[in-house]
Amino acid sequence: IETKAANSGVSVTFAPDPEAGTVEMDGMGIKRSLLNLISNAVDACSGKDGGQVCVSTKVADGKHIQIDIRDNGCGIAPEEIPKLFRVFYSTKGSHGTGLGLAVTHKIVTEHKGRIDVTSEAGNGATFSVILPLRYTEQ
Numbered sequence: 001i002e003t004k005a006a007n008s009g010v011s012v013t014f015a016p017d018p019e020a021g022t023v024e025m026d027g028m029g030i031k032r033s034l035l036n037l038i039s040n041a042v043d044a045c046s047g048k049d050g051g052q053v054c055v056s057t058k059v060a061d062g063k064h065i066q067i068d069i070r071d072n073g074c075g076i077a078p079e080e081i082p083k084l085f086r087v088f089y090s091t092k093g094s095h096g097t098g099l100g101l102a103v104t105h106k107i108v109t110e111h112k113g114r115i116d117v118t119s120e121a122g123n124g125a126t127f128s129v130i131l132p133l134r135y136t137e138q
Contacts, residue, residue, distance in 0.1 A: 001035060005042045010051035012042065017058040023065050024134045025111055033104040037069045037127050040100065044073025044125065064113075065133055070126040076119040084117065 005012045038055060045051030053071045060066040076084070085105040108115050111131050119125035 001038050001042065004039065005053065008042055008046040008051065009049075010042050010045045010053060012038070012053045012055070015054060015056040017056070020057050020059050020065055023131070025131060026107075029107040030111065030131070033107045033129070034067065034069070036100045036104045037129070041069050041071035041073065041125070041127070044071050044075075046073075048073060059133070060130060063133060064130050067129040067131070068126055069129075070124065072124040075121045075123050076117070076125050077121045078119075081117050081119065085115070 001012060034055075038053060041053040042051075045053060051071070051073060053069065056068045056070070058066050058068075085101050087099065087102040105115060108129055108131065113129060113131035116128040116130065117125065118128075
């Protein structure tokens with residue numbers, strides 16, 4: 001992501017919660033999901049002077065880890081948010097397949113987690129991935 005961000009003129013920072021400790025999860029699946037969300041955030045900031053993406057973590061309620069991917073990019077219109085995780089739905093036109101967020105959502109929900117989205121068109125977006133601290137397969 002660093003190379004993509006640098007080529008797009010976007011700054012990416014990481015602010016982990018030092019209290020988070022170790023979290024049990026399918027590392028490859030969650031890594032894929034987070035890389036997709038961070039890549040989308042970089043895309044949303046491309047071409048914007050001062051484009052920034054911040055990835056942060058925190059323990060929420062002692063039972064969950066919350067990973068926030070916040071950007072100051074183009075934002076998402078309120079009517080688009082409910083459609084974001086549909087297969088083949090894309091806000092990127094011909095530049096997107098409409099699979100990334102659908103796959104990300106599937107992986108997160110299989111971990112008994114969820115993704116919350118807050119945004120305002122023109123003022124960036126925050127995707128919050130909330131996962132249990134302990135992943136148990138079913």
